[in-house]
Amino acid sequence: MENIQLTPVEGGICAPQGFSAAGVHCGIRHNHSKPDLAVIKADVRCTGAACYTTNKVYGAPITVDREHLADGYAQAIVVNSGNANTCAPNGIQLAKDVCALTAQALGVAEADVLPASTGVIGQAMSIEPFEAGVPDAVSKLDSSPAGSLAAATAIMTTDTHPKQAAVEFTLGGKVCRLGAIAKGSGMIHPNMATMLLFMTTDAALSHEVLQKALSEVVPATFNQISVDGDTSTNDTVLLLASGLAGNASVAADSEDYTVFVAALTKVAEQLCRELAGDGEGATKLLECTVTHAPTLEVARAVSKSVIHSSLLKAAMFGADANWGRVLCAIGYTPGDFSIDRTAVRLRSKAGEVFVCENAAYHPYSEEEAAKVLKEDEIDILVDLGCGDAEAKAWGCDLTYDYVKINGDYRT
Structure with missing residues (x-):
């Protein structure tokens, strides 16, 4: 294409x-x-x-x-x-x-x-x-x-x-x-x-x-x-x-x-x-790209798990590079795949930080990460390191306004 x-x-x-x-x-x-x-x-x-x-x-x-x-x-x-x-x-x-x-x-x-x-x-x-x-x-x-x-x-x-x-x-x-x-x-x-x-x-x-x-x-x-x-x-x-x-x-x-x-x-x-x-109350677009997955089904499932995680969505709202929430979402994704070689990067127009390598902490600057995550479009890059398939998913941050909107949606 x-x-x-x-x-x-x-x-x-x-x-x-x-x-x-x-x-x-x-x-x-x-x-x-x-x-x-x-x-x-x-x-x-x-x-x-x-x-x-x-x-x-x-x-x-x-x-x-x-x-x-x-x-x-x-x-x-x-x-x-x-x-x-x-x-x-x-x-x-x-x-x-x-x-x-x-x-x-x-x-x-x-x-x-x-x-x-x-x-x-x-x-x-x-x-x-x-x-x-x-x-x-x-x-x-x-x-x-x-x-x-x-x-x-x-x-x-x-x-x-x-x-x-x-x-x-x-x-x-x-x-x-x-x-x-x-x-x-x-x-x-x-x-x-x-x-x-x-x-x-x-x-x-x-x-x-x-x-x-x-x-x-x-x-x-x-x-x-x-x-x-x-x-x-x-x-x-x-x-x-x-x-x-x-x-x-x-x-x-x-x-x-x-x-x-x-x-x-x-x-x-x-x-x-x-x-x-434009999700209700959203301030940030989240795009998760999963690469080197063993199958297309796994790539799609992992990317959806990540952007669907309420904990991760809340962290993105607060510009908190809590990469452990990414790993957690990957870990509970259905499917038979290894997470041992998983790497995670967080990217925006303000830059990119490498936060996880081989499913473990990779040294990074919290200040630099916060700067990256303050932008209104965040890319979450997940490399599973165990195949050739890739997929994307889209979500948004979870904010106080989401509850306000849905607390009185009918009234």
Whole structure:
């Protein structure tokens, strides 16, 4: 993937050809300054792919998504924030009714509309806000970067800023784009984080190849995020491909497929960093890179254990180079591997300190370490010294504000 040309571009989900988006306030949230409804529309019927939460309790929209995407096609997405529509009375019927409203306003088939919700679990939600909000959002659909930003803002809950990304690449001599918006701040833990993430591309791929690509990228990216150890009920990643770039449909395991996966991975990794860094109450993004692991599974598991450790997260908040907490997290990671040659380094833009060698103390300056750890992005570099596999995971520090936010989340 190193020789593949991927160029960042503006526009988020509206960067690819044939997509428009909008975000409005429809009344689900009491605060009128916060938009709470987004609509994303494709000019043509798209092939689609999806991944969802592994939580046994899951939102009603996921049930409807699975039904509507069973044929591999979709043309629109409707999303609300402020209410998760999970464990709520009549939730599935409500999700279907919202799809019907959206389909009528857009002039598309009801089965081609995919719903999503995020917010408080277990509260009833009525159709009334959607009856006014959906037509309003449809009237404001915008294919410019402003449309993507409006939608990205409308799906936020406790996020502190909207999250979007897009890249440009070439498939079969045709210029293609892939864009995305995401939300997620708390209740984030593999597999899949507490996020809603919507991706669009103008590349041509069949439903089967699109799903293969998404299923390949998710385990290495979105499943590698952890903020607080809670796997959400509403995690949803949806990917729509319009084919309007005009490339020949991408075949699985072809050179073009490799390029598309690289583009998907680049956008996913950027959003992983944004989602983890914007964890509830967070002041620092933590990225753990594990190298020389015996297997990919071990590399992924170790990196997740490290960034998930509450003790380590608290130490990072306090700029304390307590490397023993890294070793502890590695040690309780499931799997058959040796820790005898483990080395740990802590790095930021302020420098790097070598704190552990062969699973034991390596002399370092506490002052220098504190300086490194005061930055807002910290790399935790773990070398297991027993193989060739590597993986990354993303998390954040654990702060006083996390408890404040979740102590009165509903009220």
